[in-house]
Each structure stands twice: as C-alpha cells, then as structure tokens.
Amino acid sequence: MSFRRILIANRGEIACRIARTAKRLGYGTVAVYSDADAGALHTRLADQAVRIGPAAAAQSYLSIPALLDAARRSGADAVHPGYGFLSENADFAQAVVEAGLVFIGPAPSAIRAMGSKRLAKERVAAHGVPVLPGYTGADQSLDRLVGEAGRIGLPLMVKASAGGGGKGLRPVRDPAELRPALERAAAEALASFGDGELILERALLDPRHVEIQIFGDRHGNIIHLGERDCSVQRRHQKVVEEAPSPALTPELRAEMGAAAVAAACTVDYVGAGTVEFLLDGDGRFYFMEMNTRLQVEHPVTEAITGLDLVEWQLRVAAGEPLPLAQDQVRSCGHAIEVRLYAEDAGRGFLPQTGPVLAWVPPDGVRVDHGLVEGQPVTPHYDPMLAKLIASGATREEARRRLVRALGETRLHGVVTNRAFLAQVLETPAFVEGRATTGLLNDFVVGDAAPDLVVQAIAAAILAGKLGWWSHGTPTARLRLAWDGGEALAAVTPEGVAVGGETLAVSLVGECGGQATVTVDGGTHTLPVTRDGNALWLDWQGRTYVLEDAPLSKAAKRDGAAADTVLSPMPGTVVELAVEAGQAVAKGQKLMVLEAMKMQLELKAPAAGVVAELPVRQGQQVPARALLARLDLGGEGL
Amino acid sequence: MPVLNPTLDPSSDDFARNRADMMALLGEVRDLHGRIRANAERQAEKFAKRGQMLPHDRVAALLDRGSDWLEVAPFAGTGMHDDDGQGEAQGGNVIAGIGFVAGRRVMVAASNSAIKGGAISPMGLRKTLRLQELALLNRLPLVTLAESAGANLTYQSEMFVEGGRSFANQARLSAAGIPQVTVVHGSSTAGGAYLPGLSDYVILVRGKAKVFLAGPPLLKAATGEIATDEELGGSDLHARVAGTGEFVAEDDADAIQVAREVLARAAPALPAMNPPRQPRPPRFSPDELAGAVPVDYRRPYDVREVLARLLDGSEFLDFKAEYGPATVCGWGDVEGWPCGFIGNNGPIDPAGSVKAAQFIQLCNQSGTPICFLQNTTGYMVGTEAERGGIVKHGSKMIQAVANSAVPHVTFLIGGSFGAGNYGMCGRSYDPRFIFAWPNARTAVMGPEQAATVMGILMEEKVRRSGSEMEPAVLDAMKAKMVKRMEPETTALFGSARLWDDGIIDPRDTRRVLAFCLATAREAETRALRPNSFGVARG
The missing domain is CATH 3.30.700.40 (Glycoprotein, Type 4 Pilin)
Structure with a gap:
C-alpha cells in the first residue's frame, strides 16, 4: 500500500493543511485547481499544481475524470479527498482504487453504507447504538410516512437520507405542516442528492451536538480520540467547535466513545471518521450519522491530544497500524475553533465576494487558511476563509485567547463574520458552557453600521x-x-x-x-x-x-442633461416609441428623429416616467426643441 | 555658515512681556478674522435651504486635502465703507489666497456671497486687482468661485472707472497663458457677467447660475421687454444656446469637483518643486518670534533676534557686518530656499544705504530673492548725515530697490516710517509679496514726532505774529494730533488699505516666507504658452 506522491483533490485551507503534513512526512504533493483558483495558496504550497477545469465545481473539484486525469498526468499514486466535494463519494473512492491509486480514506463500501442515513441508522441500531425513535423503513409512500409520523409524535425531524451538512433537514412542529413538509423534503432531496429517500426522527428540544472522532486501521483496530462539541450552529452549519465538550463526564465520554467505535465496527471502518450524536439535557445520546472523512473541526481534537490526524490518515493508508492504542490516548487542556466566513452577518449572512486586500492572521492561535493577499474570494465555492483554533489549559483561557485573536485578525477586501464570531464567544450561555443547538435561534447580530x-x-x-x-x-x-x-x-x-x-x-x-x-x-x-x-x-x-x-450627491457625471430630451438638430420625428405616463429605463429608446438623412435614436437620459411628450409622429421640430421630459421621481435634481 | 546667537532668553521677563503684548495684538487680528467668518455664518441656514454651500466651505472643498493656504488680504476694507470691522466685518467680500487644487498651486478668489450677497465694494475691487496681479506675477492659474449681487452702486464713483481694469487683467492673464477657471454659483450679472465671459473655462451651477448684462428690471426700463432670469441667463441658456459656459454642474459641490478636474487639464502639472538645499529647522524655535521683539517700535532690538528664529540652522552669512552696521544684510536659507535678507537696527545712514544698494545688486547678480524685514524710523537726518550725502546714498538704495529684478518679499515687523518705507521695499515698490506683523506701524513719521514738528511750526507762526502760544494750548493741540494720527498708523489700518497682503502671525513668518519663495521659484519654472489676444469663447 505504499505511495509517494499525493494528489490533494481539494482546495482552500484543507488542501494547504494536508500538503503541510504530507510534505513533513516526505511525500510529494500535487495540488489541483480550477480557473477560479489559479494562483491560490494551495497551488503554491504543493510541489506542483494541475489545472482541472473551469470555475464551476461540477466541472472541476467534483469531476472524477478530471481528477483522475490530473493524478495520471502528475504521477500521483495516492489521493486525499479532504472534506466536502468528493470526500464522501463512494464512486470516487471506487474510481481511485480502480485506477490503481491509494484512496486516503475508508473503503468505498463503508462510505456507501454510511452515506444513507436510513441504512446507517438501521445498521448501528442493530448493534446496540442508541438511535432516536423514528422511521427508517424502505417503504417511502406518503401514507406510510404520515402514519409513522403519527406514531413518533411531534415535534419531529424530516431528513433526506442522503443529506448532510444541514441540507435536506426540515423540522415539523404542527400536524398541518407534516404532509407539505414530507412532499417538499422528498422533492428537495431528489433534486439535491438524486435520492428522495426520507427518514423521520423525533426532534429533541435544543440538544447538544457532540461528535466522536474515531480512527480505524487495516489491522482491525478502531479507537476513538474523544469528542468535539459542535452545538453552536446556525441553520445546522457549525459555527464554533470545541473539545472537550463542557457537558461530558469521563463516564459519558467512555460510553459515547464505545458507542462510536461500535458504530464504526459495523462497517469495518478504516481511517478517520466522525460519529455524530445528539445529547439531551439528561445525558442521553442518540446516533445521528457517521461522516466518513476528516472533519472541518478536526484541529480541536489535534490541539488537546497533540496528534496530527492527517499524519494518522497517511500512516493508515500506507498500511501502518494505529500509532496509539485506546488507553494510550491522552487529552490535555481545552481547544475552541471558529470558522471565519466571507458572509455579512448583518444582512442575513449573505455570502460575500471580493479581493483579499489585506490578510494578517493573528498570533497566538492556530490559523488554518488558504488565503493570499490579492486573491479573490469567488462565489463558486464554500465561503469559509479560515479557521482559528485557540487552546489553553482551561476552557476560559482558550476562549479568551480566541476572542482576542479574532479582534486582531485583519482581513480587508471582503466582509467577514469576524465580529459575529466574537459576539457568539462572548454570549453568557457560551461563556458558561451551556450552549445547545438552540443558541443561535433568535440571536440578535450586533449592529455593523459605523457609529x-x-x-x-x-x-x-x-x-x-x-x-x-x-x-x-x-x-x-x-x-x-x-x-x-x-x-x-x-x-x-x-x-x-x-x-x-x-x-x-x-x-x-x-x-x-x-x-x-x-x-x-x-x-x-x-x-x-x-x-x-x-x-x-x-x-x-x-x-x-x-x-x-464625492461631496455632491447630485453629481451626474455622465454628462446627460437631468430630465429632458432636446432635439439635437432640426428634423422630423419618424417614430415615437413611448407614450406619456409610461415608465422608462435609462437608455430606453424614446423616439427616432430623422435629420440630415440620419436616423437618430433618442434615449431616456435616466430612469423615470415620461411626464411630457409634446411631439407627435411626423412632426417637424427645430433644434433644441423639447421632445420629452421625464419625471425622475425626486431623484433628479 | 556662522550661527546666530540670540541674546533674548525665552524664560526672561522681557520675553514674557513681549509675548503677552504680541499675543494681545494677534488676538485682535484673529478675532477680526473670526468676525468676518461669523458674519457669513449668519447665512448658513439660508444657504443650506437653497442647497448651497457657504463661500468658505466652497473654498475648503476646492482645496486639496492637506493643502497649505496662504490667505491674501483677508482684512481688505476693514473699517471702510460698509465694513465697520465689528458685526459687519466683510474682508472685502472676497475670500482669497494661494493654495493647491488638483496638485497645482493656484490663486483662489471666492465671492463672499454670504455677506451682502457678495456685493463688490471699492476695497473688494482693489483686492481683486491685487489677486490678479499676484496671479500674473506668480503665473498662478486663477480659480474664481463667483456669486455676487454686483457692484455696490452707493460707491460707484470709487469703482466704475477702475473696475474695468479687472476685465482687462482677465484678458491679459488669458493672453499670458495663465488659465482662469470660473464657477458661477449664483448671480454674476451686469458688469459681473464679463467675469465668466472673460474666463477660459466656465462651470455653471444648474438652476442657480445667472449670467446676463441686464436683469428683468433694467431690461424693462431699457427696452420694455419682459423676461425672466432664466430666460435671460440661466444655466440652460448658457449651456445650450448662448454657449457662455463649458460645463453644467448639479450643485456647488459638484461644480467644485468639475473645477478641480478642469484645472487638472487646464494647467499642466509641474514637476515637484524641491528647494535647492536640504530644509533644516532653526536652532531657535520660530514660535519664539512672538516674544523675541518688543511690540513698541520705539524700543530698539537687533533684527538678528528675528533672523535667528527664521533661518535654517539659524545660519546667517552677515554681509559687511561692520560697515553701516545699522543696516543688516546677509544670506540665509528658509526651508531650503536661499534668500538675501535686509533688516534694520535703527535709521538707515549713508553707509547703510550704499551697503544695502550693493547687496541688492549682488542678489540680482546671483538671482537670489530678497526678504526685507522693515523696522526703521527712516533715513538718518542731521548735519553729519547730510554732509555724508544721505540724500544721494539713500537715492542709490531706492534706485536699487525699485529696479531690482529678483522677487522681493517684505515683512513689516516694527516701524515703517518715512522714506524707510520706500527704501525697504514698501507697497509702492511693488514687492512680490508684503505682509505685516500685528505690531507694525506705518506712517510718514511717528505720531509724537509729527505732533512735535507741527507744534514747532505752529509756535513759530504764532511768534511771527508777535504773540506767544500758551504751553497748555500747544500740548492740547499736540495731543489731539497724536490721537488723530495714531489709529492711522496701525497694521490693521494699512492692511485694510492693501498696503500689505495681510497681517500674519509672527510665528508663521518662516512658513509664509518659504511659501512665497517656493511660489516665486515655481513661477519661474512654469512654462507659459502666451498668445496675443487671450482665448475667445465660441
């Protein structure tokens, strides 16, 4: 299973992060990039970079043929998928293996088995892993689903079986919402994932999201590396992640760890994986899903265990046994991560694009990023820009450090959620370790207008x-x-x-x-x-x-007269294209004047309503005659 | 170069007294400037309602950010005509100065339409003529922000004939290749219509600019025709029909922005003007100039006290220090600009006269500008001086000053009496720039001196008629004379009459001189493209 040159089938911070560990371990590295990422940091960090297509992800980072072709051309003999994109695509893993390359991740069968929430839930439940009461049956008829919903009771969650990352989720609180919710969820799931299968689950009231990092090798060992608490979420997107969870006792940690390992064992899991649970206020936990890849938030686990999870991935892929046994895993201190996004928190978290004009990451914390000054943030991919990971002997020390680091982070050129993240970290519920998945419901984002x-x-x-x-x-x-x-x-x-x-x-x-x-x-x-x-x-x-x-608000520097159209020379109106009272757009044709054997098209100098049109078709007009006057709606003068 | 060592200790009582006296006088000048501004501010609401900027705000918006601004003749007309120097202080109804616009050093003249509608007063006219003269001498593009109710007809006899000169000057500026950019913010009618008419570039504020020879009332009186302002000379008429304007802007701020862009096209940028020597601060702070000299011209002091706080490194190459020592000549640098200096340590005697005349000729030979620091009671009198040929030697100095071809910058820093005013390049000797300190005194002689002379003449007259004058009567007469003359000698009295280009803070002397020297030097490098007749509008 040996390999020498790793193609990193990803972009941004994770591609950079993987390249660093790969290089440290002596591997050659190959970056891939779309046209939108030419010159991006990850292409500079790797030994070589291969263009794989245009900006659209479907034709670049999601194109299996393009990636395999890149691997062939660059002489790569292993592929690391990172997270997102094709990282949990069993067909990709299969294709990589069939091309004779090493896939740095689990077997295609494991990906496929965990890719269906319905089957995964049935599978792990059969092995004694606690699951939420719900319906995971193969009968997907609407009547059956409605009937099962009645049995489970409200509130409940409708989920796309193939979904992930918060997509395809739909809570139902009111019986009247049920049927439309099921119909829309099925249609959405079909459209988004090519699979309309749904599962139903009882919904918990503001649970915590606690996930267990597990690792397996090709020698039958599977261990866990403790938990991460990712309860702070906005619309099921993680915002803040930390390890350990403020809610876990050593006993509960051992119990959840064992359940996670049991879940992984059901698919003979190899490599890095994460088993996600919901934890209720009474310390009961329920399996949600298993992610068969490296998680975005893996650095908090690295921070408290002192391990390099990408290194472990590479060692496992190379056929080595896990470096540690379960009882050798140590954890020390506390770590918190925030995700810096190009989004405007003050305006509904609208994704932002623009050039990175200035980027100075803060000192004193780990910053995983793929940013270079001068590179644009494009609308083509996930708007995550960087992750800031602070650690400390205590949770408060880590939190304090992270707030300060956020304050010192300098990113100009594109609006980010920096202040929002600091605001979340300063929320009393978070400070006190009480955050649940409901923390950001009804959260009032701080005023972003300059005072x-x-x-x-x-x-x-x-x-x-x-x-x-x-x-x-x-x-x-x-x-x-x-x-x-x-x-x-x-x-x-x-x-x-x-x-x-x-x-x-x-x-x-x-x-x-x-x-x-x-x-x-x-x-x-x-x-x-x-x-x-x-x-x-x-x-x-x-x-x-x-x-x-400009000091003047009224300035119209396009040289156009404010609101009137005058005849530029004597002529005949041969065509009237508008009538009085009509709304016109700027540049819209108003009429045609024939003069000196030329047909002059006269256009609206600004958007407005035709207030005066003192000419008729065929009329002779002298030079500088008023042909039309627009009402600009108060914006004119 | 030798370093000057001032003797006056800034921690001394004398210094403190001098400073307190000077600051009191300066305070009066500053207050006056504030009153002119406050007078305009009274119209703030009215202007805002009309969507207009106050004239001083127009100037601030026109100037480059960070631009230096040397205001010219800010106190023209103070206490004259309708200006009472108090609540109706007007500053000649023009805000003017030299500053930078779009990176170019320019002369700016803005009608102060917030005071009396910007009506032109006799002294305002004189101020405008001086601005035009400065623009021509220093090859400065002229930006005018016009809005005026027109000439104040009450004083038409003091303006009508001379007023034509402002238009002739405009034509000559254009012919000399010095561009004039004029923004018409409001009314610029009758005679005022020729101001845009004779400008090379005209920017009209839409709906506000009015340019016509005769307004509706005059027109009706003259020909019986009835027409509106807009029909006679609104922005649309001039932009579309008459062609009097090149650009139409939407409001004051827009017009000023257009003016900045036009100026950048009209006047080529000059290469950065760096002084020929590395600028160095004086060893003694220019701030000490407020206390370095007594405000009373009757108390003598060494002009080197001033030079030490004016010159780079306080270095002064004293010319013929031991010959005619009461007339101090020598060379130094100001902010890196080399300059010759002539100052007074008392009356100008025959030796001092020929020394100064020689020095002026040497500066002409080397092309060095000359700065005159005037503080003199005049030319030396008495048998010794007359026998020494003070008349002919003084004449040599006056000849040299009058015919010198290098730029002169004069500062009135104390007394300016008698022919000393002439020999030391007073206003009538056309210095390139001339400024006064608040303590300056200008007159044919000191008031007490004049009263004494008058008293002696009166006594003799009475004696010839065979009687004697009562000493009390004589004293009363002399006191009356002093009282009448005294206010006519002050810096403000002279500045109001444009005997200088403005009263400055003594502590700014170094900056003002450096600015003037740079302006003069830049003028020499500005290549003009003169034409015979000025640019005619199509």
Missing part, C-alpha cells in the same frame, strides 16, 4: 495630514458613505465634526497599513487598507468599510 466615532476616525484618516493655513482653521470636508448610510464630515486640527457633533478625533499618521489616531486623548493604532475610494478599517473588533464619496 460616530468610527465615522470620525475614517474621516480623519481619509482627510490625511492637514495643511497649514495662514488664517482660519485648516478644514477638510468630505462625505462618507457606507452600506446603508452616509454623512458629511469636516476635519480640523481640533477634531472631526460629523452628525451634528464634534468629536475629539485626530490622525497622528498612517504608515504601512496602519493608522494611528487619537480618540478623546487616547492613542490607538488600527489596521487600515485603502481600495480606491474605499477605506477598510478595524475598530474594536469590527471591520468597517467607508467610502470617500
């Missing part, structure tokens, strides 16, 4: 060093604009006047991406990045972007 202090700081930085005036007070006037607001500011040596107040804010200097300002007598140095007219700045844990907007 007067931030406006004043931005104004002072944008104004720059003030000049010397022989008389009067040197004044720089500017208009700040940001997503959802704007303000006029006047910057003088005495301070910044903005929003009807004068704040004692002034710029000391700006150098090397940092600005030093005084605010009410205190001196602060903050990261800043300029992008054209935009200024990115970090202040008290938040990132703001403010634009140095």
